[in-house]
Amino acid sequence: MTHDPSVLAPTYTRAGERAVAPRYTIPDVEMDPTTAYQIVHDETMLDGNARLNLATFVATWMGDEADRLFAETYDKNMIDKDEYPRTAAIEENCWRILASLWNVPDVKNSIGTSTIGSSEACMLGGLAFKRRWQLARRAAGKSTEKPNLIMSSAVQVCWEKFCNYFEVEPRYVPVSDEHPALDGSQLEQYVDENTIGVVAIMGVTYTGKYEPVQEIAAALDALQEKTGLDIPIHVDGASGAMIAPFLQPEIEWDFRLPRVHSISTSGHKYGLVYPGVGWVVWRTLDALPDELIFRVSYLGGDMPTLALNFSRPGSQVLLQYYQFLRLGREGYTAIQQECQDVAKYLSKAISEMGAFDLWSDGSDIPVFAWRLKPGHTENWNLYHLSDRLRMKGWLVPAYPMPDDMSDLTVQRIVVRNGLSRDLADELLDDIRTETAWLDGLSSPMPTEGQQPGFHH
Numbered sequence: 001m002t003h004d005p006s007v008l009a010p011t012y013t014r015a016g017e018r019a020v021a022p023r024y025t026i027p028d029v030e031m032d033p034t035t036a037y038q039i040v041h042d043e044t045m046l047d048g049n050a051r052l053n054l055a056t057f058v059a060t061w062m063g064d065e066a067d068r069l070f071a072e073t074y075d076k077n078m079i080d081k082d083e084y085p086r087t088a089a090i091e092e093n094c095w096r097i098l099a100s101l102w103n104v105p106d107v108k109n110s111i112g113t114s115t116i117g118s119s120e121a122c123m124l125g126g127l128a129f130k131r132r133w134q135l136a137r138r139a140a141g142k143s144t145e146k147p148n149l150i151m152s153s154a155v156q157v158c159w160e161k162f163c164n165y166f167e168v169e170p171r172y173v174p175v176s177d178e179h180p181a182l183d184g185s186q187l188e189q190y191v192d193e194n195t196i197g198v199v200a201i202m203g204v205t206y207t208g209k210y211e212p213v214q215e216i217a218a219a220l221d222a223l224q225e226k227t228g229l230d231i232p233i234h235v236d237g238a239s240g241a242m243i244a245p246f247l248q249p250e251i252e253w254d255f256r257l258p259r260v261h262s263i264s265t266s267g268h269k270y271g272l273v274y275p276g277v278g279w280v281v282w283r284t285l286d287a288l289p290d291e292l293i294f295r296v297s298y299l300g301g302d303m304p305t306l307a308l309n310f311s312r313p314g315s316q317v318l319l320q321y322y323q324f325l326r327l328g329r330e331g332y333t334a335i336q337q338e339c340q341d342v343a344k345y346l347s348k349a350i351s352e353m354g355a356f357d358l359w360s361d362g363s364d365i366p367v368f369a370w371r372l373k374p375g376h377t378e379n380w381n382l383y384h385l386s387d388r389l390r391m392k393g394w395l396v397p398a399y400p401m402p403d404d405m406s407d408l409t410v411q412r413i414v415v416r417n418g419l420s421r422d423l424a425d426e427l428l429d430d431i432r433t434e435t436a437w438l439d440g441l442s443s444p445m446p447t448e449g450q451q452p453g454f455h456h
């Protein structure tokens, strides 16, 4: 029998069950719900196993109580503040908890919101910068034609999107062997009167390293002394803003630095909530121009809303509050510490295998990357190792570093809640076995069609 790929053809044989349905057009008639369920269920069996996905930062496990809460609340719309006033109040509790975790000087004078993830949160941070700059320029009778934003060339793609969607010139400071992260040293070459702000990343996605926000702030202080330009910082703490408060409380990267105007994070990364929730908080009400805030009716009064999206799930916000209550500082510290211990354990073992040099070791966020030792082999590369590991079920992406370093391929592991020491040992065994297999080749592996792994 030949198969038409545009048609879904379950092989079930219940009485009256239709044998086929179109794949790309809406079916004309109904289908038995158990059949429809089975088709979708079966198709997703071919997805990778989420627990073995070492490419993603996003939470894949929460536990039974959270799963129950999710099932009880998946019908709540976050935007319906008047209809679901307790969910709205809990949202506010959450961003205030984050504001204080990030050492905001006066929680009452700060403002924040939930979002669908860090991307939306970053867009809002960028928009606040742009509007503040426009207002100040207009007030001074100056042009608002050419705003620019300064960031490392290793930024996450959401910042490229922000600049593209909101028409801001991105100024990328290249990462290099000498300056593997944005460290403030070259900022004066990039900043001018049209600079709306600088993005600092707590937990660069390529390597898991923190950018030294304090040094960036100090460089901007010095620049202000010289030029009078007062440039604010947004910290993209998608992962690090939920790690540093627990594991590295001594690092000053947050609202302790007056230049930090806003901070964003992904609740669904090390905030330990299922996807989609993010957060953004501004240091003061002044940092977020009032024009960007809309008022919606809420318990007879009004409530500010400032997200890009309208309807959004409320359940993830409730799950975030559940995690704050359930874990507290102690629980978050224990989980993040365990992830970090596993990351350092893995990175040490990988560095001792002989074939690899570590790019980072997991001591900032529990994420680390390595490269093949120069001169180790002509026969294989990290894409081959990634493929070999995939055959065993592990998803460990290989990809090029950005721009100036794009000749360099790295491979990365994100250690998340649920990657136990036992699983880590299994992974190490598989990396050792596959590396030995590749090292045993007497001729080169083909390299046609190699593609970077998705690394978000």
Ligand SMILES: *Cc1c(COP(=O)(O)O)cnc(C)c1O
Residues within 6 Å of the ligand: 057, 116, 117, 118, 119, 120, 122, 156, 158, 201, 203, 204, 205, 236, 237, 238, 239, 266, 278, 456
């Ligand atoms: C993951 C990530 C983002 C995007 O976050 P989402 O929550 O997936 O939208 C932005 N910046 C950094 C540094 C990230 O790691």
